[in-house]
Amino acid sequence: MITVIKQGLHDTVQDLGRYGYQRFGVVAGGAMDPFSHRVTNMLVGNEEAVATLELTLVGPHLLFEEDALITIGGGDLTPMVADEPVPMWKPVLIRKGSELRFGAARAGCRAYLAVAGGFDIPEVLGSRSTYVKAGLGGLDGRALRKEDILRFNSSSRLAEVMKGKLVSGLPLRAADWQITPKLLPNLSGHYEILVMRGMQYELFDEESRHHFWNESFTVSSQSDRMGYRINGPTLRLRESIEMVSEAVTYGSIQVPADGNPIILAADRQTTGGYPKVGQISSVDFAKLAQAKAGDQLSFKEVTIEESQRLFIKQEMDLRVLRAAIRNRLR
């Protein structure tokens, strides 16, 4: 069990999303950075869809009321126990009575905290993801607050073996291995993001299309789990059109009449009526999720074939990683 001593900026319970209800207007939601969510789960012996905590920019202070095997991944929000930094991307045993304190973001924007067994929270419409606007899922449909209590489900056999290996008198004990850095995104503050042409790409004028691929855009402070507003050259249609609302998805880059693009993210609405200039490759959701206000984005064109090839390659890499972790945890 964890008690929240101090809340962060926006700490929510997330899993891989609420699918099957978008036809009723229910947003899919889920972890903004599904890669980090999945890998942190793997590292504590969980199934990948188990709920984690998504922590944004400034993380919380959490008191562990029992021993827990955890992994922190994603953005670096400077996690500490006592005066010791907590290493990321590896299993760590936190002892009962220790306080895990996150600070400000050193790199990236969103950290994921996975606990062996996952959080004991009821599913709403098939998911534990928090959707704050409709008060759905997570802990009472809202972000964490001071004095909230999060209980754990029982952890897997693998996690128990790992815990046994890490036991010592210290408040914190990390595994002596970690996953290869080459699998992890480079959190530089300037992200090159792979983008496919959007459904209405051809309707933009030539100059706008040129700018889109060749200029960089700055992430606005008006960015959240629903979408990122980005500032750069304005994008114009060749002629205005009256669009009929149609489905949108994570990574759809919409351009409203003012010409400033909005990149739709995890908590996007299900349908939209603005022309879409581009569509971010699934493999690069992780980069987008780690971009924060002021960071630079540039877009590199890929075909759907290439985008799907890269996705499948990443799935293969994750399969290999999963097997390697199982061997390590054993």
Place this chain on the structure above:
Amino acid sequence: MYIHKTQSGCVGNMEYTFSPLGDQAVMIAVEAAISNLSQRKVNAIVARLDEVAPSWMVEYIPAYTTVTVIYELGEFIGKHPPFEQVCLRIQEILIGVQDVADTEQRIVSIPVLYGGSYGPDLDFVAEYNGLTPCEVIEIHTSGDYTVHMIGFAPGFPFIGGMSEKISAPRKETPRLKIPARSVGIAGMQTGVYPIETPGGWQLMGRTPLELFLPNEHPPSLLAPGDKIRFYEITIEEYKDLRGDDE
């Protein structure tokens, strides 16, 4: 079509195009513009997808003239590019689908408390159209409405069929908070906000009915194809139906 890469299919008398929406979804477009025919085609495709429910389909999102199928990309690892495989599978599934007229339509009656603090823009809509508030309510309650799609917010219906006699432009500055269950008008559309959201619609009144039902299946009171009638209720009836002090 304006799509950079499409595949098309034609089955019986139904033609459609496929376009990728990102690398994990495909949009099936049946018509370029909204019509009764486009609605029937969308409904027919949805009915067939429900019937077949292929294992690789995560879900689908119907809209006015499109149905978007979200698929499990991991299930298409093979020789052909996954997008092409998905299009072929969907084409097979849609063989023989006819845009037949809907056989059964639900009629949902929605009680509305018009005006006052529940519908602060009723007077504006009346004035804008040179009508009295009573005439606006009369026209709004005598309309024959159809739900075209659910989207924008959980349970939010896009409703067609409103009389142009009571149309009104969106507010120039949207409200930051529109109370849940508000009934509004924007242009030629009327609709009901299921949850509290920002929005620019002119607010006519409020219904005591919940449109978003997170603990029920399906979680939405309304579905595409439903017929809707609005009827006026008094504040006493509203309070009776709510059963709380709102």
